[in-house]
Amino acid sequence: QVQLVESGGGLVQAGASLRLACVVSGRTFSTYALGWFRQAPGKEREFLSNISWNNNTYYVDSVKGRFTISRDNKKNTVYLQMNSLNVEDTGVYSCAAGNYSGIYDYWGQGTQVTVSS
Numbered sequence: 001q002v003q004l005v006e007s008g009g010g011l012v013q014a015g016a017s018l019r020l021a022c023v024v025s026g027r028t029f030s031t032y033a034l035g036w037f038r039q040a041p042g043k044e045r046e047f048l049s050n051i052s053w054n055n056n057t058y059y060v061d062s063v064k065g066r067f068t069i070s071r072d073n074k075k076n077t078v079y080l081q082m083n084s085l086n087v088e089d090t091g092v093y094s095c096a097a098g099n100y101s102g103i104y105d106y107w108g109q110g111t112q113v114t115v116s117s
Helices: none
Strands: 002-007 010-013 018-026 033-039 045-052 057-059 067-072 077-082 091-098 104-107 111-116
Touching (some): 002 104, 033 067, 045 091
Parallel strands (some): 010 111
Antiparallel strands (some): 002 018, 033 045, 045 057, 067 077
16 A cells, blocks of 8 residues: 655746655555656546656656656655646646556545646
8 A cells, every 4th residue: 555645736837847746655665666647637647757666767758858757765755847837738747656567556646737828
């Protein structure tokens, strides 16, 4: 059992930056990677980025160069630094814990990010 709690969302103008945080707790020994997902209004949830236990990172093309995923093991927290935000980045951002097989079984409740023009 893994619990994840996101924070850091808000309303910003296009071009601004936000840093999301996800505090992870519980029985995390089976967690291989932590990922960030986004669900835009009227769209399916999409994968954005993840970071593995050994700090390998991956980004989808739409956020590559703008978003940075990182972790602080002492705080048991994963971050998503988001720069150069645009309106298309609007959505509910969720973090999730994935296993070695790539299945994300545990999810946070999400934090709203709204980017205005």
